[in-house]
Each structure stands twice: as structure tokens, then as C-alpha cells.
Amino acid sequence: MSTITHHAAAFGTVSSAGRLLTVENLKVWFPVRAGLFGRVKGYIRAVDDVSLSVLPGETLGLVGESGCGKTTTGRAILRLLPPKSARIEGRVEFDGTDLYQTSPKPLRTLRRQMQIIFQDPVGSLNPRMTVGAMISEPMLVHRLVPRPEIPERVGDLLEKVGFPRDVANRYPHEFSGGQRQRIGIARALALKPRLIVCDEPVSALDVSIQAQVLNLLAELQREMGLSYLFIAHNLAVVEHFSDRIAVMYLGKIVEMAPARVLTGNPKHPYTQALLSAVPKPVPRKTDQRIILTGEVPSPVHPPTGCPFHPRCPLAKERCRMEIPRLEVKGDDLRHVAACWETS
Numbered sequence: 036m037s038t039i040t041h042h043a044a045a046f047g048t049v050s051s052a053g054r055l056l057t058v059e060n061l062k063v064w065f066p067v068r069a070g071l072f073g074r075v076k077g078y079i080r081a082v083d084d085v086s087l088s089v090l091p092g093e094t095l096g097l098v099g100e101s102g103c104g105k106t107t108t109g110r111a112i113l114r115l116l117p118p119k120s121a122r123i124e125g126r127v128e129f130d131g132t133d134l135y136q137t138s139p140k141p142l143r144t145l146r147r148q149m150q151i152i153f154q155d156p157v158g159s160l161n162p163r164m165t166v167g168a169m170i171s172e173p174m175l176v177h178r179l180v181p182r183p184e185i186p187e188r189v190g191d192l193l194e195k196v197g198f199p200r201d202v203a204n205r206y207p208h209e210f211s212g213g214q215r216q217r218i219g220i221a222r223a224l225a226l227k228p229r230l231i232v233c234d235e236p237v238s239a240l241d242v243s244i245q246a247q248v249l250n251l252l253a254e255l256q257r258e259m260g261l262s263y264l265f266i267a268h269n270l271a272v273v274e275h276f277s278d279r280i281a282v283m284y285l286g287k288i289v290e291m292a293p294a295r296v297l298t299g300n301p302k303h304p305y306t307q308a309l310l311s312a313v314p315k316p317v318p319r320k321t322d323q324r325i326i327l328t329g330e331v332p333s334p335v336h337p338p339t340g341c342p343f344h345p346r347c348p349l350a351k352e353r354c355r356m357e358i359p360r361l362e363v364k365g366d367d368l369r370h371v372a373a374c375w376e377t378s
Contacts, residue, residue, distance in 0.1 A: 054128075055262050056089040056112070056230055061125035063104070063111050067335060078122065080334045081107040083286035085125075086361075089230065094256070094263040096277030096294065098270055098309070100331065104286040105266045106154070109232040112264070113149055114142070129230070147177055150223040154235040156215035160207040166193070166218055167203030173225045192221040196251060213244035220251065224259075233265045237272065249276055271313045274298045279369075282306045285342040286334060288361065292370035302364040302372040304347050341375070349376040 062085075064078035082104045089095045097105050110116050112127050114134055127134045129145055137145065153159035161169060167189045174180045180188050190200035196217040207215055216236060223231055233252065237245040253276065255261060267273050273280055273294070280297045282290040282305065290303040301307045308325040329346045332338050338345050344354040359373040 053090065054088045055091045055093075055130055056087075056264070057126070057128040058085060058087050058108075058112060059126040059128075061085045061108065061111060061127065062123065063107050063116070064122040065120065066122065077335050080286050080337055081121075082111060083334075083337070085283075085286070085288055087281055087288065087291070089262050089264055091229070091262055092256070092260050093279070094265050094277045096265045096267065096273035096280040097283060098267055098273045098280060099283035101268060102331065102334075103283045104334075105268075105283055106234055108283070109151065109234050109264060109266050113146075113151055113232055115151070143177075147179065147226040148229045149232070150226065150228040150230075151232045151234060152216070152219050152223050152236045154238060156212050156219055156239060157207070159219055160215055162207055164206075165203065166205055166207070169218070170203070170222050170225050173222070177226060179226055188225075192224055195224065195255070196221045211244075213240050213248060216240060216244075216248055217251065220248075220255070224255070227259075228261070230262045230264070233263055235267050236265075238267065238269070245272065252276070269313075270298070270309050282309070285332060285337060287342055287373070289343065289374070290372040291361065292367065292372075296367050296370050300365065300370075302370065302377045303343075303374050304349055304377075305343050306372075341373070349374075351376065 061082055062080075063082035064080050066075045067077045067079060068074060069076045085104075085108055087095065087097075097108065099105055107116075111123060116123070123135070129149060132141070132145060134142065134145065167186070170189045170192055171185045174185055174188065175182070186203070189203050193200055193202050198217065207218070210218065219236075236252070237248050240248060249272070252263070256263065265273065265277055277294045280292065280294050281288050282297075282303065284305050290297065290301065290306045297306065298310060301310055308327050311323065311325040327346045332342065332345055338355075340356050341347070341350070341354045341359050344350040347354065353375050357375070359375050361371040361373045364370050364372045364377060
């Protein structure tokens with residue numbers, strides 16, 4: 036059974052036609068070059084055989100340590116990686132269309148339906164353009180709104196994210212970090228997308244501002260029927276915001292389940308360690324912090340067998356030799372994990 040077929044079985048009876056986004060066996064390997072002629076000496080396996088899906092109106096949280104491949108996964112899904120910069124394999128289907136087999140003209144039409152909110156609210160905005168110019172630019176490129184109606188549309192979007200209309204004439208440096216992220220959200224909404232990749236949209240913000248931005252995203256989802264791929268490294272944030280959570284380690288998905296199922300009964304040792312590090316408002320004496328030993332292996336030379344076995348307290352000889360596949364764990368058929376030592 037292929038990985039994506041196994042996912043379909045694990046998450047119920049939803050057919051591939053019912054999914055908005057389907058990612059099957061995605062690999063993104065960046066070449067490592069050396070020598071006078073820049074010959075390829077190896078590959079950085081940033082994303083290594085990742086499969087996932089997002090349903091209409093759903094939020095899938097993608098969580099893991101920094102450097103595990105989350106952002107690369109999101110950019111590869113949207114085909115934002117520079118051409119020929121990486122070796123990319125697998126399938127990425129949006130509403131039944133394979134994005135990597137689509138010619139430029141149909142792809143441009145599909146791009147209207149897929150947008151991204153970047154992690155850095157400062158670097159993602161052009162300091163030389165006004166807020167109104169940045170939000171209206173995608174409308175002009177895609178000719179989605181008649182030019183005379185664009186100012187009205189920009190004003191509507193600004194009001195939707197909590198700004199007065201006259202903000203359109205101001206520049207990014209006049210705003211705080213949270214306000215800039217709201218501008219980024221308005222820009223992502225300009226083309227009325229169906230899927231938004233949220234690449235750690237609150238990690239650079241204060242806690243109080245994080246809550247405001249998350250509540251705004253949730254409100255927009257209810258109002259517009261949006262689907263989110265929500266990338267983050269903070270499990271507490273992901274648990275609050277996501278319908279399902281996928282946990283990523285060293286370029287691979289190691290566990291996936293509905294948010295409450297995963298946080299209430301984690302199966303993979305790596306997920307257990309991540310959850311033990313989440314601060315609790317009222318700590319209990321029985322709470323134990325799981326401290327992982329060793330360093331994260333290099334994606335250039337990943338370990339044999341399970342990628343987590345060098346740091347795993349449960350590792351056995353089989354873990355060092357064989358790569359575990361995602362399998363149903365426990366009584367919930369939607370809960371899958373890649374671990375030989377848990378059931």
C-alpha cells in the first residue's frame with residue numbers, strides 16, 4: 036500500500052476527490068557542490084518522502100524543530116522554490132490538478148487560489164511601496180478586478196483585517212510587527228484564495244499580538260471558507276489553531292492525527308518530547324520534561340533506519356536498520372505514527 040493510500044485509510048473514507056490539497060511522496064533535495072567545477076557531492080534531504088492532505092475549510096498544522104523541512108515543504112507545495120535549485124520528486128495536487136505537471140498558463144490561474152503568509156512581516160513587504168500598492172499589485176497582475184474598482188477592493192480588505200481605509204497611503208515602516216503581519220494577510224486575501232500556507236505567521240510577534248492574529252485568521256476562515264497549511268514550531272499554538280496536526284522530523288512526517296487526539300495521547304517519542312516542553316499554566320508534580328540527548332543528525336547524511344533513533348530512548352536494533360512507515364496507532368483510525376516501538 037502506498038503512503039498516500041495508507042493516509043486515506045487512516046483518515047477515514049474521504050476520497051482524493053474530496054481533498055483540496057494532496058501531497059504524495061514529496062522529496063526536495065538540495066545539491067551540495069564542491070570543487071573547482073561545482074560538481075554535486077551529495078544532497079541535503081530537506082524534505083524526504085512527505086505525504087499529507089488538506090480538506091476544504093480545514094487547518095492542517097505542520098510542526099517540528101527549526102530546520103526540519105517545514106518551510107521547504109510549504110514552498111515546494113506552492114512551487115515557490117527557484118527552478119533547478121533542488122531535485123524535486125513526488126506529486127502535489129491542488130483540487131485534482133498536478134501542479135508539477137501543469138504548464139505555465141494554467142498554473143498562473145491556479146496560483147490565484149493558493150497564497151502564502153510569510154514568517155517575517157518586515158522582510159516580506161516592499162519598503163518602497165505603499166500598503167495600497169502592495170495589496171493591489173496581485174489584482175493588477177491577474178486582472179481580477181477592473182482598475183477603477185481596485186481602491187474600493189483594497190479598502191474592503193484593509194477593513195477586513197482591522198485597519199481604516201486611509202492606511203492604504205502609508206508605508207510599511209510606519210507600522211508595528213503585528214500590523215505588518217495584518218497587511219501581509221490582506222495581501223494574501225487579495226485574490227480570494229482557497230488555500231493559504233501560513234509560514235510561522237506569529238513566531239516573530241509578541242504573545243498578545245499572536246492571539247490577535249490567530250483570532251483574525253480563524254475569523255477569516257469561517258467567513259471565507261479558507262483552508263490553511265499552518266506551519267509552526269510551537270505545539271501550543273498549533274494545537275489551539277489546527278484541526279489536524281502533522282509532526283515533522285528531519286524531513287519526514289513521524290506522526291499525524293486530529294489535534295486533540297495527538298496532544299492528548301501522543302504515540303511517537305519525538306511528539307512526546309515536544310509536548311513535554313510546552314509550558315503549562317498550572318504545572319503538576321507528575322509532569323515530566325523529556326530531555327532529548329544528542330544532536331539533530333545532518334540531512335546530508337541522515338541515519339539509517341528511523342531518522343529519530345539516535346536520540347530516541349526507546350530505540351532498538353530494528354529502529355537502526357529499518358525505516359518505519361506511518362501506521363494506525365491505538366483505536367482511532369485517524370491517528371498514524373512511524374514508530375516500531377509504540378502501538
